Amino acid sequence: MDHIRWLLGRVATAALTMFGVSVLIFAAVRAMPGSYTELVLGPLATQAEKASAAARFGLDRPVVEQYWHWLSNAATGDFGTSLVTRAPVAAEFGDRLPVTVTLTALALALTVLIGIPLGVYTGTRDSGGRGGVLGRLVSAFGMSLPEFALGSLVVFLFTRYRLGLTVGNYVPWSQDPLGSIGSLFLPACVLAVFCVAATARTTRDAVLGVLVEPHIAAAVARGEPKGFIVRHHVLRNASVPVLTLVATLSAYLLGGAVIVERLFNVPGLGSYVVDGLDRRDYAVIQAGVLLAAVVFIAANLLVDLVSGLIDPRISVLAKGAGS
Amino acid sequence: MKATAVRVRRALAMRSGDGLLRGAVWVLLALVLATLVGQLTGAGGRPDAIVGPRLQPPGSGWLLGTDNLGRSLLPRLLQGIGTTLLLSTLAVACTAVISTALGVVAGYRGGRTAELILRIGDVLYSFPAIVLAVLVAAVLGPGRTTALAAIVLVTVPLMTRMVGVAARAVARREFVTAARISGVSAPTIMLRHILPNVAGTVAVQGTYALSVGILVEGGLSFLGYGVQLPDASLGLLIQEGGLYMVGAPWLIVAPGVVLVAAIMAINLVGDSLRDRFEPRETRSLV
Numbered sequence: 072m073d074h075i076r077w078l079l080g081r082v083a084t085a086a087l088t089m090f091g092v093s094v095l096i097f098a099a100v101r102a103m104p105g106s107y108t109e110l111v112l113g114p115l116a117t118q119a120e121k122a123s124a125a126a127r128f129g130l131d132r133p134v135v136e137q138y139w140h141w142l143s144n145a146a147t148g149d150f151g152t153s154l155v156t157r158a159p160v161a162a163e164f165g166d167r168l169p170v171t172v173t174l175t176a177l178a179l180a181l182t183v184l185i186g187i188p189l190g191v192y193t194g195t196r197d198s199g200g201r202g203g204v205l206g207r208l209v210s211a212f213g214m215s216l217p218e219f220a221l222g223s224l225v226v227f228l229f230t231r232y233r234l235g236l237t238v239g240n241y242v243p244w245s246q247d248p249l250g251s252i253g254s255l256f257l258p259a260c261v262l263a264v265f266c267v268a269a270t271a272r273t274t275r276d277a278v279l280g281v282l283v284e285p286h287i288a289a290a291v292a293r294g295e296p297k298g299f300i301v302r303h304h305v306l307r308n309a310s311v312p313v314l315t316l317v318a319t320l321s322a323y324l325l326g327g328a329v330i331v332e333r334l335f336n337v338p339g340l341g342s343y344v345v346d347g348l349d350r351r352d353y354a355v356i357q358a359g360v361l362l363a364a365v366v367f368i369a370a371n372l373l374v375d376l377v378s379g380l381i382d383p384r385i386s387v388l389a390k391g392a393g394s
Numbered sequence: 395m396k397a398t399a400v401r402v403r404r405a406l407a408m409r410s411g412d413g414l415l416r417g418a419v420w421v422l423l424a425l426v427l428a429t430l431v432g433q434l435t436g437a438g439g440r441p442d443a444i445v446g447p448r449l450q451p452p453g454s455g456w457l458l459g460t461d462n463l464g465r466s467l468l469p470r471l472l473q474g475i476g477t478t479l480l481l482s483t484l485a486v487a488c489t490a491v492i493s494t495a496l497g498v499v500a501g502y503r504g505g506r507t508a509e510l511i512l513r514i515g516d517v518l519y520s521f522p523a524i525v526l527a528v529l530v531a532a533v534l535g536p537g538r539t540t541a542l543a544a545i546v547l548v549t550v551p552l553m554t555r556m557v558g559v560a561a562r563a564v565a566r567r568e569f570v571t572a573a574r575i576s577g578v579s580a581p582t583i584m585l586r587h588i589l590p591n592v593a594g595t596v597a598v599q600g601t602y603a604l605s606v607g608i609l610v611e612g613g614l615s616f617l618g619y620g621v622q623l624p625d626a627s628l629g630l631l632i633q634e635g636g637l638y639m640v641g642a643p644w645l646i647v648a649p650g651v652v653l654v655a656a657i658m659a660i661n662l663v664g665d666s667l668r669d670r671f672e673p674r675e676t677r678s679l680v
Contacts, residue, residue, distance in 0.1 A: 091517035215658035327522025
């Protein structure tokens, strides 16, 4: 019962955040310099033409009504039409979604397969010794490589020298599934460097936090083998912060991989939204930024729900703390 | 006076495994010093002066090579380091003030005030950093102010939350209750009792925010929304260098190395501060 109440509270908070996000996006787009009608009609339009265009787009209505119109349409999957291509925004997003999902999945796979084992390994070894310093150095290095610097370097190396993979030739999934993965492999690696470093670090911290708990000492005293202790006592207890981080990372990969997508010419969601900002393509901006935020909020909600299952203490403690 | 001196010395004392921290501090000092010397004495030449042929590799008249207009890279790099560090530091100072104030109030007051502050933070936190930054650029127009505002908006939510958590823990302690019972006013309690006890968290989070700030400034300038030509910043120099990468790789290598070194040094300082202010018991399984 407590658990259900806690879940409902989390869902309500997420809905509230979503509402705030939509208001902020709407306000930001309205605050951008330059008017929509001027953009559509060009600088030489007469006052009458502007007025009729404003009426046609519903821009003469009260702001609250415009907001509600946009939000209710967005909720049904209608994000309006792009100013540039005149195509429905939803269709354009549909075209780009598989690309972004593949890229995210590749980067996340690398992150989980490398980052978590690395974190567990360094976490269960002596942290004060030379290995610990090396681990700190490597993870700090990985987290300090900006994707625009690392990406530029990779693009340079792979265009200058023949290294097997080509840069910038995105192959659609429908043409050649294997080739598609091959064409997304390099950008995924660039994205994964930061994610692996961050995941390894968080995993290490979480593992270290669990190791000092009395039940681990008890398990050691009972003579349980080390591998068994790690698998049965440490991993589940250390998984919540790692899960939270992975969710944050995946949301960021789905909507914020702008720079890598641009560098590698990948037609993904993030770069589409930023292109929209360049061209003042209002429908695209509103839809794209909203989508990115919604993905983030949904991913976090999902993690909260799963964390409550993994570690029942979370929902009980949250209720007790009253916050 | 003497006690303070001892405390400062102890805070600065490097423990055995802390060669990393020492290296990081030296790197940061060197960068700041190089920028100051470059700006004050004009060593390395004027950033906008054309000193030789275009796209020359490093040589005697141009220590780090020349760019596509025949300008020497060294003074531009110094200018870029200065811009990037100044901009990020200024932005993070703003973040620190805002987040500390909001976090301490949220932590001490609790209840609805805290809820309101945290929910507003959640809204900002829901945007991918670079998307939020570009959105700010679209509203304000590209430039330094935009970069500054973007860094503040990206870093405020997390820092506010962390300071809030720390302040909440302090607010529950006995000396705060004692102060409240003896009739000390709320602003005084927050200023005198809570603030000094969350200073460590502020330092740690501020340091991490600085590295995020440099990343955001770099990303924005790289996309063309941040610092504008003919000014220079590390992100802008890397973006420019990227255009001539195949023929003149030195244009991207030098700013790239400096940027990575700066961020890494700041992160390492942050790690050390965290170990110091939030010490944890550790035990290995071996």
